[in-house]
Amino acid sequence: MEWWRHFVAAVLPYFSLAFFVAGLLYRVLYWSRAPKHLHWELFPYPHTLGEQLKEMLTEVFTLKSLFLHNRRAWLPSLTMHWGIYLLVVWPFLVLAGLPLAAPAGKAGGVLALAGSLLLLCYRLARSEVRRLSAPVEYLNLLFIFALALSGLQSGFLGDAGAVRSYLLGLARFTPEQPPAGYLAPVLLAELFLIYVPLSRMAHFAAKFFTYHKVKWGELHR
Amino acid sequence: MSAAVKKVFDDYRVLSDEALQPEKPRVKEFLAAMKKSLQRDNWTFWLPYVLSLEACMKCGTCGEVCPVYQASGRKEIYHPVYRADMLRKIYKRYFTWPGRLFPALVGAEDLTEEKLNALAENVYRCTVCRRCAVACPMAVDNGVIVREARKILDAIGIAPEELKENGTAKQLQAGNAPGINTAAFLDMVEFLEEEIREARGYEVKIPVDKEGAEYLLMHNAGDYLAFAETVMGAAEIMHAAGADWTLNSPQTGINDAVNYGVFYSDAEFARIIKAQVETVKRLGARVLVVGECGHAFEAFKYLILRLIPEKERPFEIKSILELIDQWIKEGRLKLDPQKNPEPVTFHDSCKLGRLGGMYEEPRRILKAACADFREMSPNREMNLCCGGGSGFAIMEKGNFLEFHMETYGKLKAEQLKATGASIVACACSNCKAQFREIIRYHKLPMRYAGVSELVANALVR
Ligand code: SF4
Ligand code: SF4
Numbered sequence: 001m002e003w004w005r006h007f008v009a010a011v012l013p014y015f016s017l018a019f020f021v022a023g024l025l026y027r028v029l030y031w032s033r034a035p036k037h038l039h040w041e042l043f044p045y046p047h048t049l050g051e052q053l054k055e056m057l058t059e060v061f062t063l064k065s066l067f068l069h070n071r072r073a074w075l076p077s078l079t080m081h082w083g084i085y086l087l088v089v090w091p092f093l094v095l096a097g098l099p100l101a102a103p104a105g106k107a108g109g110v111l112a113l114a115g116s117l118l119l120l121c122y123r124l125a126r127s128e129v130r131r132l133s134a135p136v137e138y139l140n141l142l143f144i145f146a147l148a149l150s151g152l153q154s155g156f157l158g159d160a161g162a163v164r165s166y167l168l169g170l171a172r173f174t175p176e177q178p179p180a181g182y183l184a185p186v187l188l189a190e191l192f193l194i195y196v197p198l199s200r201m202a203h204f205a206a207k208f209f210t211y212h213k214v215k216w217g218e219l220h221r
Numbered sequence: 222m223s224a225a226v227k228k229v230f231d232d233y234r235v236l237s238d239e240a241l242q243p244e245k246p247r248v249k250e251f252l253a254a255m256k257k258s259l260q261r262d263n264w265t266f267w268l269p270y271v272l273s274l275e276a277c278m279k280c281g282t283c284g285e286v287c288p289v290y291q292a293s294g295r296k297e298i299y300h301p302v303y304r305a306d307m308l309r310k311i312y313k314r315y316f317t318w319p320g321r322l323f324p325a326l327v328g329a330e331d332l333t334e335e336k337l338n339a340l341a342e343n344v345y346r347c348t349v350c351r352r353c354a355v356a357c358p359m360a361v362d363n364g365v366i367v368r369e370a371r372k373i374l375d376a377i378g379i380a381p382e383e384l385k386e387n388g389t390a391k392q393l394q395a396g397n398a399p400g401i402n403t404a405a406f407l408d409m410v411e412f413l414e415e416e417i418r419e420a421r422g423y424e425v426k427i428p429v430d431k432e433g434a435e436y437l438l439m440h441n442a443g444d445y446l447a448f449a450e451t452v453m454g455a456a457e458i459m460h461a462a463g464a465d466w467t468l469n470s471p472q473t474g475i476n477d478a479v480n481y482g483v484f485y486s487d488a489e490f491a492r493i494i495k496a497q498v499e500t501v502k503r504l505g506a507r508v509l510v511v512g513e514c515g516h517a518f519e520a521f522k523y524l525i526l527r528l529i530p531e532k533e534r535p536f537e538i539k540s541i542l543e544l545i546d547q548w549i550k551e552g553r554l555k556l557d558p559q560k561n562p563e564p565v566t567f568h569d570s571c572k573l574g575r576l577g578g579m580y581e582e583p584r585r586i587l588k589a590a591c592a593d594f595r596e597m598s599p600n601r602e603m604n605l606c607c608g609g610g611s612g613f614a615i616m617e618k619g620n621f622l623e624f625h626m627e628t629y630g631k632l633k634a635e636q637l638k639a640t641g642a643s644i645v646a647c648a649c650s651n652c653k654a655q656f657r658e659i660i661r662y663h664k665l666p667m668r669y670a671g672v673s674e675l676v677a678n679a680l681v682r
Contacts, residue, residue, distance in 0.1 A: 031268065031271075031272065034261070034267055034268040034271075035261050035264035035267055035268075036264070036527060037264060037265060037266050037267055037268050037269060037527075038265045038266065038523070038524050038526070038527050038528065039523035039524065039526055039527065040266065040269055040362075040365070040523075040576075041523075042351060042354060042355055042575050042576070042602065043574065043575060043576070043577065043578035043580070043602065044578065044580070044601075044602065059358070063358060065282060065356055065357065065358035066280070066282060066358055068356070069282050069285050069286055069356040070280065070281060070282035070285050070356075073280055073281065073282070077280070123279075126281065128281060128284065128295060128297065128300065129279065129280070129281040131297060132279045132281060132300065132302045132303065132306070133279050134279075134326070134327055134328025135325065135326050135327075135328075136326050136327045136328070137278075137279050139326070198319070200275070200276065200277075200278060203276050203278060203359060206272055206275060206276040206359065207276070207359055207360070209268065209272055210269075210272050210273075210276060210359055210360035210361065210362075211360050213268055214268060214269045214272065214360065214362065215354065215360040
């Protein structure tokens with residue numbers, strides 16, 4: 001089984017990261033090569049870069065659209081998104097060796113776990129949303145749930161020291177084996193990186209275009 | 222609905238049997254047309270269309286704000302996503318690899334003739350009001366999906382007669398969609414001059430086909446027949462402002478601001494707007510003034526920009542609202558709001574507001590022209606579509622009027638009642654036609670009026 005451990009700990013990290021970057025890049029390029037469409041903006045919309053940033057950041061960090069128009073889904077979704085945001089910055093905090101890293105990782109895991117669970121409940125309990133959902137919608141949530149669960153349960157998210165030396169090894173292209181119990185969360189994270197560009201979870205990239213290129217238009221009135 | 226018309230979706234039928242041909246095999250043709258729609262050559266709405274097909278998270282937020290879905294008592298078949306998914310499932314099944322490999326997982330489905338029939342009807346249960354696109358966290362636009370589906374259907378010969386044979390085709394051939402010929406048009410104008418004389422006691426000359434006038438005013442030609450008060454009001458305003466202006470008759474080309482292509486076909490849209498531009502050039506006006514018509518404003522102000530190069534349209538385009546607003550500001554029009562003492566509210570037409578950004582002009586105008594102006598709630602970008610949009614106002618086949626009265630109309634009636642106003646003002650022909658029916662159907666103690674009509678009534682001479 002040594003080759004398998006080696007594959008997960010030392011090969012797949014590079015492949016999945018490369019796949020993630022290339023996959024997203026492909027999608028973004030595909031959309032950015034779009035022909036200029038007829039004006040189809042929705043009024044009113046922010047005009048200056050500052051106004052646009054403010055609106056985008058408000059949407060990203062408060063999920064304002066859900067708060068205003070679909071309050072039931074807001075808290076579950078906000079919980080999960082904050083969990084994901086924390087999990088995204090967590091490896092950087094770990095690499096930087098900040099004492100904040102371990103609590104941030106654990107908090108991210110807990111929020112992502114709770115949020116994905118609450119969203120699963122929302123999807124199953126609201127009959128109209130359940131009927132609109134394809135199996136893949138549940139799969140996406142289950143994936144996040146499983147990732148957070150294994151990260152927490154194995155202690156991976158709280159073990160900044162071990163994770164740091166593992167990540168540094170990868171960064172120096174001299175990968176080490178992480179403790180055996182961490183292989184599961186590492187593998188899930190890798191699969192997640194591969195899955196995102198293939199799935200609708202690339203929506204954070206699509207959102208840039210739906211807002212900047214369509215909803216906000218380019219006219220200045 | 223007559224018993225002869227087959228049920229293909231719900232209790233209504235917008236498409237006649239001749240248009241839909243529900244028994245004929247059309248799936249192959251549809252898929253071929255859809256394939257084309259996904260190519261970049263279909264550039265007009267390619268990005269919003271493709272993004273909207275791909276990015277929906279199935280969160281259900283759009284349903285919370287969709288007037289049809291809400292008013293229907295949350296009937297599943299009227300949910301914005303249910304409708305968009307009718308096309309999205311086909312997209313996934315035939316045009317994406319996850320859908321080809323794992324159809325059940327991603328919700329991809331084969332297209333059948335029955336599903337095609339249902340889809341064709343359901344894309345005429347949404348007015349493309351785009352309220353859902355304002356609320357969607359992903360800015361997914363169910364409206365653009367509906368419009369693209371209508372385009373695909375039109376490409377295989379399926380479109381409502383009201384929009385095609387009696388709409389764009391007739392407009393191109395007769396100069397206006399109602400089919401008014403020049404002699405009849407001139408008679409009407411003369412009649413309107415008499416009406417003004419009788420009502421106001423002074424002469425207002427309505428110039429027609431005057432070459433080189435500064436302003437060419439193009440109304441929705443339906444207004445001459447159905448909303449003459451708006452046409453007269455606009456004439457009085459032009460007169461009071463001392464403008465050098467003219468209307469045009471069908472003998473100069475197109476004398477109808479409408480463009481039903483906006484609702485279902487880019488090809489038809491382009492044909493009409495090009496013919497309109499040629500007409501304006503022929504008459505040599507400096508400014509084309511778009512009368513009270515929402516989609517015509519959207520077409521001339523925004524959709525035209527990337528379709529017809531600037532140098533090929535050597536004139537300015539203004540809504541009559543922009544002009545009135547400007548003239549009030551300049552003191553060129555003097556108004557006495559006491560002449561309109563009744564409580565007045567304003568309906569933000571989707572095409573003027575959400576799609577046109579025309580929020581403040583009508584409010585400034587109405588506050589200057591009416592003593593008691595009241596907002597309805599919600600308003601501006603969250604205003605509810607009245608249900609006349611995307612051609613519904615002229616679609617009354619079978620019991621379809623009942624559909625837009627019982628859904629959009631029901632919510633709008635409640636909203637109107639809550640204002641306590643006795644006049645609802647708006648600046649769109651489709652909305653007026655819908656309001657005429659809402660007021661009758663829901664027995665509201667109020668009337669509708671064009672903004673121009675109220676302004677004319679407040680003029681101080
Ligand atoms: S609000 Fe937007 S993302 Fe959510 S279900 Fe509706 S279209 Fe999809
Ligand atoms: S465009 Fe308007 S009518 Fe159509 S689905 Fe969206 S909210 Fe409903």
